[in-house]
Amino acid sequence: MGHYNIRKVLITGIAGSGGSYLAEYIVNNHPEVEVHGVSRWHSTTTSDNLQDVRDQVIMHECDLTDFSSILTVLKNVRPDAIFHLASHANVRTSFATPLSVLNNNIMSTANLFEAVRLAEIDPIIQLCSTSEVYGQVSEEYVPIKEDTPIRPASPYAVSKVTQDLLGYTYFASYGMKIIRTRMFAYLNPRRTDLFATSFAKQVARIECGIQKELVHGNLDSVRTIIDVRDAMEAYWFAILYCRPGEAYNIGGNTVIKVGDFLDLLKKKSGTKIPSRIDPNxxxxxxxxxQIPSIEKFHHATGWKPRYSFEESVENLLEYWRKKVREEMVLEHSVGGGR
Incomplete structure (x- = not known):
């Protein structure tokens, strides 16, 4: 089972779009592992993400910006491994609320690392970083390797660079077993601020006749695509096989322009999908x-994606078609009861 014997894990941000998929992966594939998660006591919008595994995970109310609460959780749980996924992660919103994003993401990570140190535990820690740390990369650096210069282009990216550097610093200074993973674009049905999810949700709403046109931002960006379920399995592999102190790119093999992805969804719909750019x-x-080299991660872990691009797209569309239909039924039943 790799370099470590993992019996108890703690996932920060477990109720979020990524953390919930990670919890599902561990529960379904490693039933011998006890899964703990922390979620902010005032978080009310993501509880449904855990509906399939809620009875199989142990939840702890905790705000990572409150040092005492995370220290208490760590002393009680004493995990063998920590997956640190909790962050304010909306890139565009970070331009509107930069100080909130910077304060939350940086201080929550600093609090976590300090709490681990003071709790006198020695878990392996996966720090969920992002391809956004590289910023706007010139073609000479493509495919992007881990030693590509870091040039963050948003307050969110700055916060993730700081998390990344904190991870290395606590490894170098205190010997903490911290692995930094830099995830590139993925298809995640539960995260609506991602371009692909936003497109799929709007396509489903237009198909049901409750939205007239699809709105979008920049369509010229180029991304590689990976399924969120593959991404979460990759995090598990990172914990088992990657070297503490190192950074690893993780991403998919399909390269596509955002506009071409939108065209693909339109073709998959049996309905005409009008669309327009929204300056907002x-x-x-x-x-x-953003095209990564994942050679370093593959060499360390042997990991390869399980889901094809076609399977990921179908999963994304069907998730939102089902969800929109459920919302319509609920709205109709509520309206009919008046």
Whole structure:
């Protein structure tokens, strides 16, 4: 089972779009592992993400910006591994609320690492970083390797660079077993601020006749695509096989322009999907070319994606078609009861 014997894990941000898929992966594939998660006591919008595994995970109310609460959880749980996924992760919103994003993401990570140190535990820690740390990359650096210069282009990216550097610093200074993973674009049905999810949700709403046109931002960006379920399995592999102190790119093999992805969804729909650009969806500074080299991660872990691009797209569309239908039934039943 790799370099470590993992019997108890703690997932920060477990109720979020990524953390919930990670919890599902561990529960379904490693039933011998006890799964703990922390979720902010005032978080009310993501509880449904855990509906399939809620009875199989142990939840702890905790706000990572409150040092005492995370220290208490760590002393009680004493996990063998920590997956640190909790962050404010909406890139565009970070331009509107930069101080909130910076304060939350940086201090929550600093609190977590300090709490681990003071709790006198020695878990392996996966720090969920992002391709956004590289910023706008020139073609000479493509495919992007882990030693590509870091040039963050948003307040969110700055917060993730700081998390990344904190991870290395606590490894170098205190010997903490921290692995930094830099995830590139993925298809995640539960995260509506991602371009692909936003498109799929709007397509489903137009198909049901409750929205007239699809709105979008910049369509010229180039991304590689990976399924969120593959991404979460990759995090598990990282914990088992990657070297503490190192950074690893994780991403898919399918390279596609955002506009071409939208065209693909339109073709998959049996309904005409009118679309237009919404200036409010454009970022003050955008990152338009993100193609990773995942050679280092593959060499360390042997990991390969399980889901094809076609399977991922179908899963995304069907998730939102089902969800929109459920919302319509609920709205109708509520309206009929008046």
């Amino acid at each position: 969806l454009l970022r003050p500074a955008d990152v338009t070319l």
